[in-house]
Amino acid sequence: MNNISKFDTAPIFVVGSGPAGLAAAHRLQREGHRALVLEALGRPGGMIRTCREAGYLMEEGATILPSSYKPMLDIVKEIGITGRLVPAGAIVGFCREGKIHDLRSNRLFLDAVRSNLISGLSKLAMTRLGIDNARIRPHLNYEDLSETADFDTMTPKQYCEKHWGLSGEVYEYVIDSTVRGVLGTRGDKISLAELFFMINNILGSRLYAFINGFSEYVEAVAAPLDVRLNAKVQEIIETADGVRVTWVDHAGAAHVEDGAGAIVTVRGDWLPDLLPGYMDADCELFLRNLQYTKCVVMNTGLVKKPAGIAASVVQVPRLVDEGLMAFTCEHNKAPGRAPAGKGLIALMSMTEWAQTLIEEDDDSVRRKFLIAAEKVIPGISDDVDYTKISRWHNIVVYSHPGLYRQLGEFLKRRPRNTRIQLGGAFFSSTNLCSATAGGERAVRDLLPVIRGEVATRAHRPRQNQSSIRS
Numbered sequence: 001m002n003n004i005s006k007f008d009t010a011p012i013f014v015v016g017s018g019p020a021g022l023a024a025a026h027r028l029q030r031e032g033h034r035a036l037v038l039e040a041l042g043r044p045g046g047m048i049r050t051c052r053e054a055g056y057l058m059e060e061g062a063t064i065l066p067s068s069y070k071p072m073l074d075i076v077k078e079i080g081i082t083g084r085l086v087p088a089g090a091i092v093g094f095c096r097e098g099k100i101h102d103l104r105s106n107r108l109f110l111d112a113v114r115s116n117l118i119s120g121l122s123k124l125a126m127t128r129l130g131i132d133n134a135r136i137r138p139h140l141n142y143e144d145l146s147e148t149a150d151f152d153t154m155t156p157k158q159y160c161e162k163h164w165g166l167s168g169e170v171y172e173y174v175i176d177s178t179v180r181g182v183l184g185t186r187g188d189k190i191s192l193a194e195l196f197f198m199i200n201n202i203l204g205s206r207l208y209a210f211i212n213g214f215s216e217y218v219e220a221v222a223a224p225l226d227v228r229l230n231a232k233v234q235e236i237i238e239t240a241d242g243v244r245v246t247w248v249d250h251a252g253a254a255h256v257e258d259g260a261g262a263i264v265t266v267r268g269d270w271l272p273d274l275l276p277g278y279m280d281a282d283c284e285l286f287l288r289n290l291q292y293t294k295c296v297v298m299n300t301g302l303v304k305k306p307a308g309i310a311a312s313v314v315q316v317p318r319l320v321d322e323g324l325m326a327f328t329c330e331h332n333k334a335p336g337r338a339p340a341g342k343g344l345i346a347l348m349s350m351t352e353w354a355q356t357l358i359e360e361d362d363d364s365v366r367r368k369f370l371i372a373a374e375k376v377i378p379g380i381s382d383d384v385d386y387t388k389i390s391r392w393h394n395i396v397v398y399s400h401p402g403l404y405r406q407l408g409e410f411l412k413r414r415p416r417n418t419r420i421q422l423g424g425a426f427f428s429s430t431n432l433c434s435a436t437a438g439g440e441r442a443v444r445d446l447l448p449v450i451r452g453e454v455a456t457r458a459h460r461p462r463q464n465q466s467s468i469r470s
Helices: 019-030 070-078 105-114 120-125 127-139 146-151 156-162 169-183 192-201 215-222 268-274 281-288 351-357 362-373 403-413 432-450
Strands: 012-015 035-038 050-053 056-059 085-087 091-096 099-104 207-210 226-228 232-238 243-248 254-259 261-264 295-302 313-315 324-329 343-349 384-392 420-422
Touching: 012 019, 012 232, 012 243, 012 254, 012 432, 019 035, 019 070, 019 215, 019 261, 019 432, 050 384, 056 295, 056 343, 056 384, 070 215, 070 432, 091 105, 091 169, 099 105, 120 127, 120 169, 127 146, 127 192, 146 192, 146 403, 156 169, 156 192, 169 192, 169 313, 169 324, 207 215, 232 268, 243 261, 261 432, 268 281, 281 403, 295 351, 295 362, 324 362, 343 351, 343 362, 362 384, 420 432
Parallel strands: 012 035, 012 261, 035 226, 091 313, 261 420
Antiparallel strands: 050 056, 085 207, 091 099, 232 243, 243 254, 295 343, 295 384, 313 324, 324 343
8 A cells, every 4th residue: 555645635846847847747737646836937938938029920949849759749639739730841941052952851861862962972971871870779769868878979070070971061061050950059069979869859850830839839738737937946855755845936935835746847057056965976066067058049020031942941051151050931831920921030049159149239139140141041131120039048958979978877876766856858869859758757757756656765965976077
């Protein structure tokens, strides 16, 4: 018979209401548990934010839902909003020497072979990529990329330099361009495992959009949940038979509440300060060393649609512009994004450019974005009707070579069978689906403890010399 305590009817706290927190709270509620979501911002959604201004429907964060994001699509079905999804524009554009080469999103690499984006010899060289992809594919998933440790030894650039025919145009116009367009950083900075994750779990998918923007998803998931906004959590500790959470509300009043458990979905580098005494020094060091990318997004309404661009997403290689990551043609993506006859594009910065751009005023950002955009869409500056600038201080984890090996060590040492579970996206490549899968995994790990199906193991942090290095 399961152990019964006063906490069986107490809430389970979910800290953060991004995709991970929403997924965790949704799953807890479906399992019959009371979830109390604490969100530091004045809105739920994390990196999902839709805005409608001046007749434009603008995505300030996440913009499309790939068909490969099955955990998210499962939730969409469960909450009954499948009918709110529409097929998004299926064309991805790759820039090269004044031309945009159109490839189908669900046939990306097949079309790359058929196109004249790269030469025949370069296409032949890409067979090496296919061979290695077959080797690593079984180790890739949205919940845990530590299984890729054997491949997590170099960057995509080093990989291309190592193999014949990959270091020239293949790297510049296919590999690095893809890394830039998906992650907003360079192919000489991330782990090779990240590239193969993108190839298998993001690229080559059908794309979907929500009729009224991605915030439809957030609103529908959050609607039946108890979400406290402007609730800044300061500390979470495990007690003898539950957890105690200290948080501050919008008026500055402190709250100390007990609950049955907690799922924490905030940035990984914030966890050691939120969870004092929860983990050993090695685990804390791994988390504190996590670094996140930045991005500035400028939604740009246009008096007319740019001529000759059929793609919904256009990747911008560094040889075209160093600072521009990519841009989306929202009017090609889905209906209702711009007033009749007008266009809407979202220009996005590389993280390296965002380091300085993010601190500049709107006029400076607008001017610099348009200078960069002119290299791909000549004359765009004359057609600007409206702009909205969004600044994001943390997007995805920098997956430097060796990160996923370190993740494996972290997973071996992290506390288990406790009433506090971690549900963030840093267990895998950072994206909406990894966040969703991370929140659901945390629920699976927590519920057996809450229900008394496994014995809670008292955790005593080990103060040995750190072995997880950056």
